[in-house]
Amino acid sequence: MSDRSFQGYATVEQIDGQGMITVRADLADPKVAAAFKKATGLAVPETGKATEDGMRVLAWMSPDEAMVFCPAADAGTITADLKSALARLHALVVDVSDARAAFTVKGPAAREVLAKLAPFDTSAASFAVGDFRRTRIGQIAGAVYMANDTDIGLVCFRSVGDYAWGILCASATQGSEVFA
Amino acid sequence: MSTRLSNGGRFLNRSRAVKFKFNGKNFAGFEGDTLASALLANDQMLMGRSFKYHRPRGVVASGAEEPNALMNLGAEGRFEPNARATTTEVFNGLVAGSQNHFPSLEFDVGAINAKLSRFLPAGFYYKMFIHPRPLWKHVYEPFIRKSAGLGKAPKAVDADRYEHFYHFCDVMVVGGGVAGLQAALAAGQSGAKVLLVEQTAHWGGRAPVDGVQIEGQPAQDWIDATVATLEGMENVTLRTRTMGAGVYDHGYALGYERVADHTPGDGRPRHRLWRVRVPQIITATGAIERPLSFAGNDIPGVMLASAVRDYVVNHGVAVGDRTVVVTNNDDAYRTAIVLKEAGLDVPAIVDARAKGGDALAIRAQELGIRVLTGKAVAKVKGGKRVTGIALCAQAGGGAVLEELACDAVAMSGGWSPVVHLWSHCGGKLTWDDAAAMFRPDGTRPPLGANGEGMVIAAGAANGHLATGQILHDGHKAGQAAAAATGHAALDTKAPTAFDATENALEPVWLMPQGAGYALRSKAWLDFQNDVKVSDVQLAAQEGFESVEHAKRYTTLGMATDQGKLSNINGLAILSKALNADIPDVGTTTFRPPYHPISMSSLAGEATKDHFQPLRKTPMHAWHDANGAFWEPVGQWRRPYCYKRKGEETAAAVAREVMNTRTNLGLLDASTLGKIIVKGPDAGKFLDMMYTNMMSNLKPGRCRYGLMCSENGFLSDDGVVARIDDDTWLCHTTSGGADRIHAHMEEWLQTEWWDWKVWVVNATEQYAQVAVVGPNARKVLEKLGGMDVSKDALPFMAWADGTLGGIDCRAYRISFSGELSYEIAVPAHQGQAFWDMLMDAGQAFDVMPYGTECLHILRAEKGFIMIGDETDGTVIPQDLGLGWAISKKKDDYLGKRAQERSFMDNPDRWQLVGLQTLDGSVLEDGAYAIADGDNANGQRNTQGRVTSTYHSPTLGHGIAMGLVHNGPNRMGEVIEFTGVERGNKKAKIVSPVFYDPDGEKQNV
The missing domain is CATH 2.40.30.110 (Aminomethyltransferase beta-barrel domains)
Known part of the structure; x- marks a missing residue:
């Protein structure tokens, strides 16, 4: 796997070096929130949202699961910090940076490209900047993050990275614009 | 003969000629033609042969309801059978062929069936071929299969792309006629998010053809202005060439967009399937004209009156020079008037009603058209095209009063609202005796998740045939749908329209009323499946009283047009034969899609390379480059063996087995599931999941475990390693990782929700390599970094460390019986680690091995x-x-x-x-x-x-x-x-x- 880029009517990029850490813990527990704050500097996000500081993103996966996105080089340190901050609580911290493939779909048509593959409402009214959503991408599980007005971050399992790349590029191919 | 008129044709761009082929011959049309209109413009009346009797057939309709003009379209990767000429837009280079004939359309051997038609009545196949039993499989079925069927099956790989599109809105309006436009406008003005779809390439439906006036202007002006208004509204999406294909439970609808059918090869997806989540659906799907059942009503040149009018107004095509109009209602008079005004001859309007028509009849007579009332068609004369008709009294048995020469017959038996989408999800119908139609019962709509109606029928689809009512109904529907989604209606009014006063229709289910067997057996109900009035009557006589049974026995309405023209006429005949009222007989079930849609559109992007996701390990590319003979394992691809040049599969497998037993083998074991289980109750939990004891496993050690279902059957197995006091790592089978992860979560979430256990599926975080064989330790020692000796890492132990500078976890486990280590490294370093092992292993005769070797070992x-x-x-x-x-455990x-x-x-x-x-x-x-x-x-x-x-x-x-x-x-x-x-x-x-x-x- 490596960095690659496809220029269609939206741009699809695969990103190498995306650090990811899965944390299982009760996100409603204030002590858990404090531990996140201590280890990542980020507040626990609301349901369906992510918090970020420009470098790191803390995403809501379920009431008892969160995902930290960070530069891959920092993943080891942050994992250790989280483990130590959560040591006295019931929690499981796993570095999963290598378990997933990460993509960005960029451009004004990014939402439209995603709407061909994911069965949820990708319009700005329903999927706003800062929203994070676990969904289905074609036939695979995935998660998407509306990073700003035009960039959608997307992760899926590593083994199906080529499949995700293929269907994202196909959906972004020139000529398949839904709203030209 | 059918011909192109020098004027008219509002869809045509006469400056753009289009060349196409039909049955190998060159034809010319104009941009804006359908294949049907272009063929008619070239006097090609004969367009196909019927299914059972191979009768010559021409086009009957002008839209999606067409039963006859079915074509094989395109070639090779763009070949498609059973395409309707009426819904196919012509383009330069289009290739079409008629279906169901041998050896040619003009001369067809199978037409002998028509001569034998009295021996091939309803149920013939059931009666004839049931005995003797064994003959069915070996003689009858192959023969029937050969003679049945319309188009050919495509053989080449589809050359086009397809895609899905998920869309969410408040209101979806199906149908872009005036009712749909007004409904979309009303809903849009209320602030609802609206999707308006129209199956053809044009907005406005029939209104411009029917010469309607809206707000004192020609309908087209109002349509243009309304479309412009809608296009200017941010909350409204308009889509032509997009058919509302189906309505499903929970506010779900399918739209079928034919993006590039008319521009093949231009790089766009051919079809796009809109998967719409929408709480309110308005079906403004219009109405379909019914044929009349008289003898010879299937001869090419006999068409629906509305279609004859469409071809003149929309395409500048005259179906005949002399067209007799046959009707039981006022609307068909419009056809006579349009024809006359286009300079064509209308020898007579034959009106089955004694009282005839109202304002339109007066207008027709002013134009000099002869109007006959109380009269009927005794039979149509002609073979491959109409040559004339014989007239009789509608009241009688068909004694011929007069013969008229003509080359076309425009028939109208009234209109049936298109209730399909209303009915897909359970919307009920009510029989309107006065209009002789089933119309949606607004008090019994299909219900959404909240128990409220989720579909509103509007306009002609709701049984309204006058333009003023249609607009009013569309307006009301748009406002109601918007209100149902929380958007208050503005105080707006529907536009007004002028409608000519009309006399009531009189139902005519058979013409003439007392037609004898000879006439009834030539009066077609279902053109595509060759079902006649006499067939339905026979079915009733033989006891097929339920409309669903009669349908299957006679095949009425079972063809690719799903009986759009035939169903109501058929069940009227059935009800008469049963001496029951039409509403008591009822309709057959309406099921999606409304009109056939391509299989490829349903597949969407899931074809070819994207047919299904292939899971690839971090070393997948290396395997592929090194002779891997692939085997599917779940959705993974794993090397079955690595074939050397010229090597047979069995020889490769044997080589890998022998080498692993005597030297050194490497297996990519990355696909094994790796599930991390942690928490104060993790030991207790694993003791329940596995049949053996896992809680007493010592950190640093491994144990083979079995998992069973609640029913005791073995479900999965694998080696469990205890990582620390409250953490275990469970290996699962390659295909079982996701299933076992879900199994664990299910028990934790539904039964043992108060146990403190977390589970994470970390399968793909690691590349895992089995290093197997007598030289296994040597190669790892050569890489160096951690102690892999027997004492430091005994059998069924694991340790963290580095090998060749890569962080790893080494498990001393064996699925082969050899000295064996399974080494897990971060996935992104998997290939580098594999390369290192292959390199260092040269000295120890290393070979990779595949799954078959694994199995044999x-x-x-x-x-x-x-x-x-x-x-x-x-x-x-x-x-x-x-x-x-475990015998020690209370439970597992x-x-x-x-x-x-x-x-x-x-x-x-x-x-x-x-x-x-x-x-x-x-x-x-x-x-x-x-x-x-x-x-x-x-x-x-x-x-x-x-x-x-x-x-x-x-x-x-x-x-x-x-x-x-x-x-x-x-x-x-x-x-x-x-x-x-x-x-x-x-x-x-x-x-x-x-x-x-x-x-x-x-x-």
Whole structure:
């Protein structure tokens, strides 16, 4: 796997070096929130949202699961910090940076490209900047993050990275614009 | 003859000629033509042959309801059968061919069936071919299959792309006629998010053809202005060439967009399937004109009156020079007027009603058209085209009063609202006696999740045929749908329209009313499936009283047009034959899609390379470049073996086995599931999940474990490693990782929700390599970094460390019986680690090996494989795995089931090794035969083969199998079935063929 880029009517990029850490813990527990704050500097996000500081993103996966996105080089340190901050609580911290493939779909048509593959409402009214959503991408599980007005971050399992790349590029191919 | 008029044709761009081929001949049309209009413009009236009698058929309609003009379109990767000429837009280079004829459209051998039609009545096939039974399969069915069918099946790979599009809105309006436009406008103005779809390329529906005035202007002006307004609204999406295909439960609808059917090869997807989530759907789908049932109503040149009018106004095509209009209502007079105003001859309007028409009739007479009232068509004359009609009184039995020469007949039996989408999800219909139509019953709509109606029918689809009412109904529907989604309606009014006053329609289900058998057996109801009035009457007579039974017996409405023209006429005939009222007979069920849609649109992007997701390990590309012969394992692809140049598969497998046993083999084991389980209750949890004890496993050690379903059957297996006091790592089978992860989560979330256990599926975080063989330790020592000696890392232990500078976790486990390590490294370093091992391994004769070698190695050792030795009916005790079932535990999943009398029973088939007397290989799945037959006359069995291979190590066939009382029958010889090479005798032996004491793995 490596960095690659496809220029269609939206741009699809695969990103190498995306650090990811899965944390299982009760996100409603204030002590858990404090531990996140201590280890990542980020507040626990609301349901369906992510918090970020420009470098790191803390995403809501379920009431008892969160995902930290960070530069891959920092993943080891942050994992250790989280483990130590959560040591006295019931929690499981796993570095999963290598378990997933990460993509960005960029451009004004990014939402439209995603709407061909994911069965949820990708319009700005329903999927706003800062929203994070676990969904289905074609036939695979995935998660998407509306990073700003035009960039959608997307992760899926590593083994199906080529499949995700293929269907994202196909959906972004020139000529398949839904709203030209 | 049919011809192009010098003027008119509002859809045409006469400056753009289009060339196409039909049945190999060159034709010309204009941009804006449909294939049907372009063929008619070239006097090609004959467009196909019917299904059963191979009758010559021409186009009947001008839209999606067309039953006759079905075409094979395109070639090779763009070939498509059963396309309607009426919904196919022509383009330069289009290639079309008619269907269901041999040897040619003009001369067809199968037409002999028509001559035999009195011997081929309804139910003929059922009656004729039921006896003698065996002939069905070998004689009748192949023959019928050959003679049946319309288009040819495509053979080449589809050249086009397809895609899905998920769309969410408040209101979806299906149909872009004036009702749909007004509904979209009203809903949009209320602030609702609206999707408006129209199946054709044009907005406005029939209104411009019918010469309607809206707000005092020609309909087209109002349509243009309204479309412009809608296009300017941010909350409204408009889509032409997009058909509302189906309405489904929970506010779900499908739109079928034909993006590039008319521009093939332009790089756009051919079709796009809109998957719409929408709480309110408005069906403004219009109405379809009904044919009249008179003798010869299927002869080319007999068409729906509205279609005749459409071709003149929309395409500048005259279907005939002299067209007789036959009707039971006022609307068809519009056709006569349009024809007359286009300079064509209308010899007569034959109106079955004694009182005739109102304002339009007066206008027709002013134009000099002869209007006959109370009259009917006795029969149409002609073969491959109309030459004239014989007139009679509608009231009589068909005595001919007069004959008229003509080359076209425009018929109208009234209008049927298109209620399909309303009905898809359970919307009910009500019979409107005055209008002789089924219309949506607004008080019984299909219900959404909130128990409220989710579909509103509007306009002609709701049974309104006057423009003013249609606009009013559309407006009301738009406001209601918007209000239902929380958008207050503005105080706006529907536009007004002027409608000519009309006399009431009189239902005419048979023409003439007292037509005798000869006429009835030539009066077609279903053109595509060749069902006549006499067939439906016969079905009723033979007791097929339910409309659903009569439909299947006669095939009425079962063709690709799903009876859009025939259903109402058919059930009216049926009700009359049954002496019942039409509403008591009822309709057949309306099911999606409204009109056939392409299979490819349903597949969307899931074709070719994207047919299904392939899971690839971090070393996938290396395997591919190094001769991997792939095998699917779940959605993974794993190398079955690595073939060298010119090497046979079996030889490659044998080479890999021998090399691993004697030197060094590498297996990509990354696909094994790796599930991390942590928490204060994790030990307790794993003791429940596994049959054996996991809570007492020491950190740093591994244990092989079995998982069963609640029913006691073996479900998965793998090695569990205890990482620290409250953390375990569970290996699962390659195909089982996601399933077992879900299984664990389910028990934690639904049964043991108060247990403190977290589970994470970390399968893909690691690349895992099995380093196997007598040289395994040597190669790891050569990489260096951690102590892999027997003392530091004994059998069934694990340790973290580095190898060759890469952080890793080394498990000392063996699925081969050899000295073996499984090394997990971060996935992104997997390829580098593999390369290092291949490089360092050169000195130790390293070879990669695939799954078949893995299977043989484990089978030689008698290790079971989930999915081979298990099939969902096998418990661990059957497999001699009693040692892996804890006697100390109070409970584990499957324990109670395994205590049932038929489980805890020595009388079960149990695992043994099998060795053929001649050293050959038993067939996979072969049964061990026993004496005598069972109650069904089948040979008794006493066991079956579960795994079977040629063992390169031992030089003979080895197998494992489940045999009745097997372990107590060591040395006994039993016989196994052989489908390909005859039955074989095999001796019952221990399943452990190789190194029974385990000395090789424990070094």
